[in-house]
Amino acid sequence: MITTFDAVANPTRRQILDLLRVRPHTVNELVELLDISQPGVSKQLKVLREVGLVQVRHEAQKHWYGLCPEPLAEVFNWVVNYRSLIEERYERLDELLKNMQEEEQNND
Numbered sequence: 001m002i003t004t005f006d007a008v009a010n011p012t013r014r015q016i017l018d019l020l021r022v023r024p025h026t027v028n029e030l031v032e033l034l035d036i037s038q039p040g041v042s043k044q045l046k047v048l049r050e051v052g053l054v055q056v057r058h059e060a061q062k063h064w065y066g067l068c069p070e071p072l073a074e075v076f077n078w079v080v081n082y083r084s085l086i087e088e089r090y091e092r093l094d095e096l097l098k099n100m101q102e103e104e105q106n107n108d
Contacts, residue, residue: 004071024066
């Protein structure tokens with residue numbers, strides 16, 4: 001069974017989520033925006049629906065796909081645990097760059 005993590009690991013599905021974050025789209029709109037075949041877009045939407053990241057609304061002959069961000073909370077809660085590690089590395093990089101600039105200024 002596919003998980004939310006599996007779904008967002010795919011770059012095409014992330015592109016679809018980015019587009020749906022702005023507003024709902026039809027499959028044909030997504031095909032044009034992504035330059036992917038209709039079966040390809042439909043396949044990715046199916047995966048996103050299975051994990052609950054996308055919902056479909058039927059309006060006459062059109063099917064509108066919209067974002068359901070709630071399942072992303074699981075991904076966010078996992079990623080946030082690594083924030084302090086990333087921030088620590090950026091702080092070390094800032095310190096290194098600062099020291100390099102100071103050395104360069106002292107050598108001038």
